[in-house]
Amino acid sequence: MTTKAKICGLSTPETVKTAFDGGAAYLGFVFFARSPRNVEPETAQRLVEPVRGRGVATVAVTVDPDDALVDRLMATMRPDLIQVHGKETPTRVREIAQRSGVGVIKAFSVSTAADVDQALAYETVAEQFLFDARPVEGQGGTSSLPGGTGARFDWSLLEGRRFSRPHFLAGGLDPWNVGAAVAASGAPLVDVSSGVERGPGLKDPALITAFLDAVKRA
């Protein structure tokens, strides 16, 4: 089985091109003011234009998005998928999917097997699932973000799990550990942000290429 990769938190034409040329299946853009990767919808629109319709899925990464943000994203960037990385209920995920007309990737914060079980309530409303490490509360810095912190969880919590939707493993992946992470979790999809950066929000083209090469070998 071929593992597919998402490079998340892109913000420059150079790194979009590097991820696309390297074979990323998904390109993620973050719309969350507190993130060092935050971009405006109009910026993301310009960034995705060169790759639109070329076989890569563009993803708008959001946290408890209101209707105004959903509408603005669909009027500008026109993502293929909207990722929701907050406390969205199944009802809200359904509303976002219906309002936007695109599929939703629902992210879950994981530290125990019960956290993984949360996904079962979203099987009829989300198109894909994403399992990320549970953020550590109240420590400031990137640890106060709901994602993009570089924190890991026990990958074996996903081992042998079957879902009716494709699922991503995320959280603390990098070019050196992604092979072991795929082997331990069996995840068909992987997602990375800070593990391919040289500083908060600063994507490194060489690390993006190294990550995508490691995924191909996984």
Ligand SMILES: O=C(O)c1ccccc1N[C@@H]1O[C@H](COP(=O)(O)O)[C@@H](O)[C@H]1O
């Ligand atoms: O990347 C961010 O800044 C971010 C902000 C708000 C919600 C989600 C965010 N990122 C997501 O978190 C995963 C894991 O990040 P990391 O690899 O551990 O740094 C990332 O891929 C995004 O999907």
